[in-house]
Structures are given as C-alpha cells and as structure tokens.
Amino acid sequence: MRIVSKFIWVILFCGVNAFAQNKELLYDFYEISQSLMTNPGVKTSQKWHTGIPFMSGLFAQGATSGVTVNDLFANDGVDFTTKVQERLLDVMRNKDDFSSTSQIEGITVGFRGKNRTDDYYSFGVYGETDIISYWPKDLAILAFEGNGGNNIGRSFDLGDLNFRGEMVNVFHFGINRKMSTALTLGARAKIYSSVFQFQSINNSGSFTTRQGQDNVYESSINTDMQLQTAGVREIYDILEEDSNTTQKDLASLFSKRVLLGGNLGFGVDFGFSYSLNPQTTITGSILDVGFINNSKDIWNYTIKGNTTTDGISVFLPEDIDNVNNDLWQELIDQIDEALPHGENESSYISWRPVKVYGSIRYDFGEGESPLAENCGCAVNGGGGRNQGDYRNSVGGQLFMMKRPLGIQAALTGFYQRRFGRTFSLKTTYTIDKYSFTNMGLGANLQLGPVNFYVLADNLLSYSNIADSHYASLQFGFNIISWNNN
Template identity: 30%
Template sequence: MWKFAPILFLLFSLNGFCQNRPLLYGVDDLPQALMQNPGTRIDFTRHFGVPFFSQIHFFAGSTGVSAYDIFADENTDINDRVRRVMRDITAGDYFSVNQQLEILSMGWKLSDRIYFSAGIYQEADVFAYFPKDPAVLAFEGNADYIDQDFNFSDVSFTGELLAVYHAGLNYKFDAKLTVGGRLKIYSGIFNAESTGNEGVFRTVSTPGGPNFYRHEVRGLNVNVNTSGFASLRDEEGMTVDEAVAELMSRSLLGQNIGVGADIGFNYRVTNQLSVGASIQDLGLMFHQKDVENYNYFGSFETNGLTPLFPELDGNEATIPYWDIFEERVDRNLNEETTNNEYTTWRPLKYNASFQFGTGMSILPCDYLISKKPRFMNIFGMLFSGVNRPKGPTYGVTAYWDRKVTDRLRFRVAYAVDEFSLTKLGFMMSSRIKNFNIYLAANDILGYTNLAKANSASLQLGMQFIFKDL
C-alpha cells in the first residue's frame, strides 16, 4: 500500500489544489464562465482552448488551523502546540483540496441564439472533517476524559479523482433572458469515502465494581468504501510509472461511470442590473468495478483483566490472559471486507449573483447599443455553496469588474467564507488579437505568508477567443 502513497499525493496535491471560483463567475468574455453557469451571458462567437492549458486550477484550505499553528518556530514543544490546536479545533472544521485541469475545451455559435460548448477536464477533490474525538483519544488517551463519550461519527471524509466529458448549450431567449444546460459523463479513476459513521467509546468510573473503571464501545459502525484502490494494492511488482499509467487509463470511460448536469440562467432586469443563478454537478457516480469495502461494527465492554496467580508446577502453563481478552474482543467487535457496489453523489455546487453596470461604452455601431449594452464598470455580489457530508459550506463575494479596453479587463474581489473573513482576490484577462490569457488568485493576503494562510487558490489559462459583431 505505502509504495503508492507518492502517487496519491501527486494526483491529489501536487497536480492541483474550492470549488467556488468567484473571480471568473459571470466574466462574459471568458469561456470558463460557462462552466460555472451554463446560462451566463457571453460575448464571443467561438473559442478553442490550448490543450492542457486552457484552465489550471489549484485550491487548498483548512478551517480552524494553519501550518503555522503547529510548525511555528517557537520555543515551545511541538506536542504542546498540537494539544492547543486539538483543543481549539472542532469536529465541524475541515480540510479541503480541489484541483481541475482542462484537457480540451471548444465552442462555437450554432445560430444567433445558441452557443455550443464541449470539452474534457480532470478533477481531484478531497474533503475531510477533523476527527476530533478519535484524534484526542489517540493522542492524549482517556485518563482526563472519564465518563465522556468519544464519538466515531467525527470520522467523515470523501476523496475522488475522475475525468469529466461534457457538452452544453447556451440559449438566448431574448435581450433579457439567457438559459443553459450542460450534460456530464464522469469517468471514475479513484474514490474513497467514509460518511455516516456511528458509535462511541467511553470510560466509566465504577468505584463499587470489580475495577475502578469500565471501558465501553457501543454501537460501533464505521464504513470505508473504495474503488480503484484494491487492484493497485494487490498488484505485485508494479512500479510508480506503471501505476500512474494505469490510473490515467481509467479516464477513458473504462472504469466506474457516472452522469450529471449543470443548469443556469441570467436575466437582465434592466440594462444595468442583471441577476443569475446556477447549479453544478447535479449527478451520481456508480462504483461497480475494483470495489472494496471495509466495515468495523459491534459493541463491547470490559472491566479490564483480573489476573490470578495460582501455584503451578513445572509442567503447567500460565493462563493466557491476553489471548482470552483478544478472543472476547474479536467476538464482539467485528471487521469485514466486502466487494459491494455503492453510489456516491457528486459535491453539488450552487451560485446566485447580481451585477450592476455603470459607464456605458460606445460600441462601433450605434444600433448595437440597445442589443448589446456594454459597461466599463461592473459591481457584483456572488453567493455560493457546496454540499458536503455534514452540510453545505458557504461563501459571499463582492467584486468590482473593470473593462479597461475590449482586450484588457481585471476584477478585484473581497470574500467572506469559512476559511477567512478577509479574502482579497484579483483577476486579469488580456487578449492579443484572438489569443487570450488570464490569471486569477484568491486570498492574496495569505500569499505573503503561506504558513499562516488558511487557504490558497490560483487559476490560469490560455485559449483562442473570437468575437464577431
């Protein structure tokens, strides 16, 4: 198992780093806006992404703790820093890693009203809640927590690596309303998830009993489902290069398959004010191949060992107390490995926004002003969220979008989410003839000291964009 740890680290971390990308949402001259809202208004007639470079997205974040909290260069013991962090962090805090790499991206107008877009992208998404009770039990023991429950429900995580094939239509009803939809086919490469776990461990004080304490495990039911892992673990002699090649081959619809959809709209209330909303990844993954499930369940209580010391002659063996205890544990706390198919929901994302434009520019032809009003300044607000095992996560972003020229624009954003209350972002998009390049970075203040930052996000891409009047 451990020889594949570098592979998983590379695929989930180095190959990329939230799912919410407010710096590109509603940017009408970037095709990536269609991926967040297939019904957004667009201002181009064709686009072709540079393969593997039209969108590279990295995000990593954690709530409640940063690397500095543990690894700070202080004259304190690291164990004391870990204890302080574990005392402050809660079971609702989480760690999140998300990465997307756009492999192919293209689109063109089918008519005056319809724009078609399609492509392939690879995505990695890891989300884990901090398992506070099991972590405290493992790190500090139970001596200071007599008569308190340690909940196994704190263990909750999901992780997946997949390729996504998609095609969508953007339909303009009239000058006010634009709607869109996107169909997605997911090709699963790797998945691991453990949610909805149950059970508690408790040490009870029993001064009048056979011992001072009684240890109880009640209602234990912990499940871990995996797909795409068992074959790698069982393959003897597989090199890292061979394992990577095997994982990548699964992106060609040869492993586990899923289906999903995005839907969205944009409505121009007035020439200056517009509202929009979208839902992304309303879909399921069906894990049927290379599946392995691990289940730990049962209940058990013990007052400890009560050793006896009878007089034994030289031919008598001592009583095997530990073996007897292990046999009792095994009878009551069970471990089971199966190969049952399972289904997972994709992390559903939703967005709602409004924009207000000021400073109308002069278009080359005056008659187009009523059909395609263009504003140099756009002020907007985006509300976004992602469904997670214990409930949705939220974020609110306010931004100022400035179209300097037809070929240069930038966006400055301020966001509040569960990672930070002072998240500043910046996006710049520039076009040289038909070649476009953009760069977006969120939580800029965190880049001054990444060790203290709770999140970091970076996006960049290159493509060819064509506009016709």
C-alpha cells in the same frame, strides 16, 4: 487494517495543502470562456473559442478552517506538544474541515450555431480531484490524551470520522441559448469516468471508559462504521508489488479509467442570466447534480457491534506467574468476536458535490465594449445598447456547496473594470468559514485571438502562505474569435 490506517493518516494531515471549490473570481467573468463551466447560462458573445490543450484551465485552491502549517511548525519557541494541545485539540471543532480540489482542462471547444446564431455550443474534457476530511475531534483527543485521567466517563464520538475523496474525468456537452435580449439559459450534460473514489461517512458509535466492578476500569464500545472504496484496490496492489513495471502499470490503469474505463456516472448543470434592466443583471447556476455508480474494483471495510470489557483480570498473589501473552490474545479474540469486522465488494452510489451560484451585477460608466461590434450573436446584434457597453460592474455573489456535514457557503462582493477591448480586471472580497480577509484579483488579456487569464485569491496571505487559511490560483490560455479574428 493497513489500508484503513493509511487512509486515516493521509486524511488527517492532508490539510497542510488543502483545497476548496469556490471560483468566485471566475464566476460571471464572461470575457473568459471558462466562465461557462461555472454558469452554463452566462452571457456569451464570442463566435467560437478553443483552449490550448491542458493549458486552458489549470486550477488549485487551498483552505483550512482550523489550524495552519505555521500554527504547528513555526519556530516560535513553543514546545510542539503544547502547540498540538493548545492550537489543535483545544481549538478545532468536529465541523472544521480540510478539503482538496484541483482541476485540469484537457480539451475545451465552443462555437455558435450556423443556423441558430443565438445558440452557443460547448464541449470538452477535464479532470478533477476532490477530497474533504472533517477534523475527528474526539478521536484525536482519545489518541493524544488516552482514555484515562480526566477522560474517565467521557463518551468519545466515533462518528466524528468523516471523509470522502475522488478523482474523476468529466466529458461534457452544453448548450447556451439567448432566449431574448434579457434572458439567457444554459444546460450541460456530463459523463463521469472515475479513476478512484473512497468515503467513510454516516459513521456512528461511541467509546467510554468508566469505573469497573471486577477491575479498576471497564470500557464500552459500540460502533457502526465503514470505509467504502472503488478503484483503490488495483492501485494499492500495484504499489505493494513494487516491481520494475510499477510506473508503467499505473499509467496504463490511469489511462484506461480516464477514457471511460472506470466506474461511470452521469450529471447535469443548469444556469441562467436575466437582465432586469439594461444595467442590472441577476444570474444563477446549479452544478454537478449527478452520481457515479461504483461497481468495479470495490473494496469495502466494515466494523459493527458493541461490547464491554474490563481488560485482563488478575488475582494476586496466586496469578502472579500466569500473566502471559495468551491472556492478551484471549482479550483480543473476545473483542473481535463482539465487534465483527470484515471486507466486502458491495457496489454503492457516490453523489457528486452539488454547487450553487447566484449573483446580482450593476453595470455603469459608458464606454467601448470589447464584445459589442460584430459579435455574431443574433439577439444582441442589432439595435439598442449591448450589455457589454459599460466600463464598470459592481455586485455581489453567493456560493453554496453540499458537503457530508452540511452546506458550505461563501458571500462575495466584487468590482470589475474593463479597459477597452483588450484588458479587464476583477477584484473580490469574500467571507466564508476559512477567512474574513480574502481579497482576490483576476486579470483577463485579449491580444487579437489570443486570450490569457490569471485569477488569484486571498492576496494578503501571500506574504506568509504557511500561515494562510486560504489560497487560490487559476490561469489558462484560449483562442477566441470575438469579431473577425
């Protein structure tokens, strides 16, 4: 049971540094090569690009739809127990979540086809960690208030326990093709090499305490719950051993798993960009349609069954001297027998969190394009206005993501300004379950072949990050050839 308790404690409190996956600033910011990762069908006009290894894409976002760190730990004179009751238990719902995603790009390379200059190929490797936990409202109330008092007769939903997480290394190869001056399509294949994965989803059951017949109260429990893990047990055993070689053993295990030595899976991305007219473009993409076959280092824990108990029955005064530990042990054995639990090594499939983007963009304000001259792309190379010949862009974006308890969605409005060939800015305003005041700013700087970008979300929260429901930062360095660089 130790692994179960440790997982639950980690998941319950991971929200203080939680992350989500929407990259609204990067999406369709086509001057940045990493925009290919949010839409393999994005407009591409560069000849080639390569990222600075492990520095081309560093990404982290933070979000909590419920309580913040400041809500619980601010020095405001309110008793901590009162804060927990009023700001956590009374407010948060079972669909409030804490989610965590971070990414680091190891290698990224892109180049235009020599014989087919309307094709742009890209490949690389990146690592991703993704964790989500929904707030287990009924379980939290049961733990904080107990099953007595006003909770007599209340059915506590054990299905409120929902969480999943994984660390995975992704090898990818994509093709971006300009089908015409109006349409660009893209696709990407991915091989997933899992470092670890865990999930406890689709749980069900209840716990209820009522007035009893043979005793004051009786409690009924029925449950069908499981915790599935892959790649966790070896890590757990190394940490439990706590020897002089712990760090070396962990590094060796990690290296093996990121290099296709872990549980493997496969996925695909698709995307497009289509110009309705020279100034209006719609785009869309679907990412991480894939799975991982978890068959190595499996360690699952299950509990399933139902029972009703009225506790220990003591008849006074004759049993006053017979209340001992044996009676408690008999009760525990009885519950264990009625609620079978155990471990197994059954393999399972874990599905990647599918993400969908869509946008409409209107370009205006004639100006010098940073991409137009000698771009090396056959379709846009001759005749007519290049789609980048506008200083300004305005539009809207939609983001949706599949999560265990439904779809997570966000709506974004944006404005982008280009300053010649070297500098561009993008501002966004996003509404989602985490914030109604999320204003972001992204900057892209091109100095010769050297590209640097930085994207930051929810800037209004930076004055007190502990009281923020959302924060985000992404930056990176690339070498890009737009013209003759």
